[in-house]
Amino acid sequence: MAELSLQHIDKIYDNNVQAVFDFNIDVKDGELIVLVGPSGCGKSTTLRMVAGLEDISNGKLFLDGRDITQTPAKDRDMAMVFQNYALYGHMTIYENMAFSLTLRKEDPNVIHKKVLAAAEILGLTSQLNKKPSQLSGGQRQRVAMGRSIVRNPKVFLFDEPLSNLDAKLRGATRREILLLHKRLSATMLYVTHDQTEALTLADRIVCMSMGHVQQIGTPLELYDSPNNLFVAGFIGLPPMNFFDVTFEDGKLKGKGFEVSLSDEEKYTLSDYNRQEITLGVRPEDIVEGGTLHVKVFSNENLGMNTLVHGHMGANGENRISAKLRGWTDYKNGDEAMVSFKRKHFFDKQTTNSIRKGER
Ligand code: ADP
Numbered sequence: 001m002a003e004l005s006l007q008h009i010d011k012i013y014d015n016n017v018q019a020v021f022d023f024n025i026d027v028k029d030g031e032l033i034v035l036v037g038p039s040g041c042g043k044s045t046t047l048r049m050v051a052g053l054e055d056i057s058n059g060k061l062f063l064d065g066r067d068i069t070q071t072p073a074k075d076r077d078m079a080m081v082f083q084n085y086a087l088y089g090h091m092t093i094y095e096n097m098a099f100s101l102t103l104r105k106e107d108p109n110v111i112h113k114k115v116l117a118a119a120e121i122l123g124l125t126s127q128l129n130k131k132p133s134q135l136s137g138g139q140r141q142r143v144a145m146g147r148s149i150v151r152n153p154k155v156f157l158f159d160e161p162l163s164n165l166d167a168k169l170r171g172a173t174r175r176e177i178l179l180l181h182k183r184l185s186a187t188m189l190y191v192t193h194d195q196t197e198a199l200t201l202a203d204r205i206v207c208m209s210m211g212h213v214q215q216i217g218t219p220l221e222l223y224d225s226p227n228n229l230f231v232a233g234f235i236g237l238p239p240m241n242f243f244d245v246t247f248e249d250g251k252l253k254g255k256g257f258e259v260s261l262s263d264e265e266k267y268t269l270s271d272y273n274r275q276e277i278t279l280g281v282r283p284e285d286i287v288e289g290g291t292l293h294v295k296v297f298s299n300e301n302l303g304m305n306t307l308v309h310g311h312m313g314a315n316g317e318n319r320i321s322a323k324l325r326g327w328t329d330y331k332n333g334d335e336a337m338v339s340f341k342r343k344h345f346f347d348k349q350t351t352n353s354i355r356k357g358e359r
Contacts, residue, residue, distance in 0.1 A: 001064055002154035002187040003029050004050070009059035011045050011211075019045040021211045023059070030185045036198035037208035037234070043191040044159055046208075050189060051157050052076050063154060079148035080157040083164050085140045087132040087147075093119075094128040097146045111150075118149040121183060122176070138169040145180065158190040162197065174200060195235050199223065207231050229351040232280050232344055238307065238321050240344070241286075243279045247272045252279055256313025257292055259340060268356045269345060277354065280344035283307070286322035290339025294320055296330040303327075308336060 004027040011020040020042040027033050035043040048054040050061065052073030061069045068076055087096050094115055095102075101111045119125045122142040132140055141161060148156055161177070162170045178201055181188055192198060198205045199219045207214045207222060207230075215227040226232035232240050245252040245259070247269045252259040259279070261269070269277070284305075294310040306328040312318040322338060330336055345354040 001029050003027060003062075003064055004155060004187060004189070005060075005062040006046075006050070007060045007062070009046070009049060009061065010057045011042070011049060011054065012057040019211050020049070023213055025206060025213075025216060027187060027189070030187055031203045032181050032188045032190060032201060033204055033206060034190045034192060034198040034202035035206045035208060036192055036195060037214075039193055040210075041208040042211040043193075043208055047080075047157050047159055047189060047191045050155075051078055051080050053080075076155075077153050078155040078157055079151050079153040080159065081141075081144050081148055081161050083160040083162075085132075085144040085164075087140060087143055089132055092129055092131060093124060093135070093143050096132065096143055097128075097150055100147065100151050114150040114152075115146075118146040121149065121180065122146050136169075137165050138173050141165065141173055142176065145177075149180075149184070154187065156184075156186050156188040158188065160192055161190075162192070162194075170197075177201065195237060199235065205235075207234060209234075225353065225355075226344070227353055229278060229280070229346045232346070232353070236282055238283045238323065240280045240282050241320050242346075243281070243318055244276060245279045246274065246276050248274055252277075254279070254313065255317035256315055257318070259292070259343075261343075264356075265343065265345075268354060272345075272347075272354065276348050278346040278348060278351075280346060281340045282342065282344075283321045283323040285340060285342040286320070286324070286338050287341055288324055288328070288336065288338055290337055292338050292340070294322070294336045294338055296334045296336055297332055299328060299330040301327055310336065 006023050006025050009020060009023040012018045023046055035046060037043055045054060049056045056069050060067060097115045097118060098111050119128055124142055124146060127135060162173055165173055174197060190201060202219055204216060205219055205222050206216050209230050215222055215231045222231055222235045243254050245254040250261060250266050292312055294312050295316055296308055296310040298309040300307040306324045308322045308324055308330055310320055312320045347354055
């Protein structure tokens with residue numbers, strides 16, 4: 001069992017920089033939580049406070065109901081995997097994995113069993129006598145994970161573990177972490193700036209910006225119903241398109257274009273009559289056919305889809321990116337006719353999502 005509860009946690013560094021504001025989450029046993037956000041948003045600080053590597057300025061941290069806010073890192077029963085692996089170069093892979101147990105003076109037979117079991121899980125059995133320098137980046141990252149597994153900690157903490165790997169290895173190692181999570185059913189906190197990692201790995205995502213939690217939810221919740229403009233723009237690749245529009249006469253009127261609305265959409269916007277709002281449309285929710293003119297300036301074929309960039313509006317006032325189905329061959333200057341399959345609406349002042357009956 002490992003339930004983690006972060007309650008009203010703030011971090012104010014000595015130089016008076018507040019890096020984290022009122023962070024709250026109850027992490028369930030066996031859950032994989034991904035903290036995601038741009039560089040400097042406070043993800044690592046949060047993880048390091050959980051690990052006990054940074055003091056918690058305000059608030060409380062509980063592990064299985066026990067207050068561990070003041071507990072030293074070494075007594076928290078957590079293991080952290082860093083992006084730079086931090087392996088000992090002069091030791092073999094076996095010795096690296098056994099190190100923390102050797103330090104704890106565990107029975108060598110027990111150590112041997114644990115190291116072999118972890119090596120088996122991670123596919124490192126044939127590498128145990130090698131030195132870290134003889135291994136690939138991906139294998140070294142697995143050794144770093146193996147070192148955590150042998151300790152059988154209550155909570156695994158990952159700080160950007162894949163960022164030193166090339167794109168192909170990142171994908172493969174990501175799948176390994178997912179398998180590892182399933183196999184160990186362990187509670188995990190995982191920090192990344194990469195929204196793809198968050199979407200593919202997380203049971204729940206915590207999306208942060210400038211020290212504030214913007215939304216906590218399943219990957220689908222964040223993708224499908226983002227709380228605000230920030231989450232909408234951060235989750236999803238290529239990012240959501242945004243347009244300034246006014247809700248008028250049951251339509252959205254933008255700069256040089258108009259979009260008609262369904263009855264349901266009009267109902268959602270009923271409190272915003274004649275007001276300016278932000279319209280958000282994901283590139284994959286734009287389809288060929290319709291009344292919107294796009295003047296294309298680039299056509300990138302990806303195989304299954306084509307990424308088309310252009311300008312929309314009578315005078316090309318709006319930048320737009322569309323991920324169209326199949327193979328299209330627009331040339332620079334061609335006109336594409338499109339429509340929006342799905343729309344998101346945001347309040348101009350608060351930047352919050354406009355949802356039915358929520359104002
Ligand atoms: P992230 O992991 O999301 O990139 P961090 O948690 O590392 O962000 O940093 C959050 C903010 O706290 C940043 O503004 C950073 O400059 C600041 N910060 C991080 N570490 C320290 C420190 N030791 N002293 C002062 N400010 C820090």
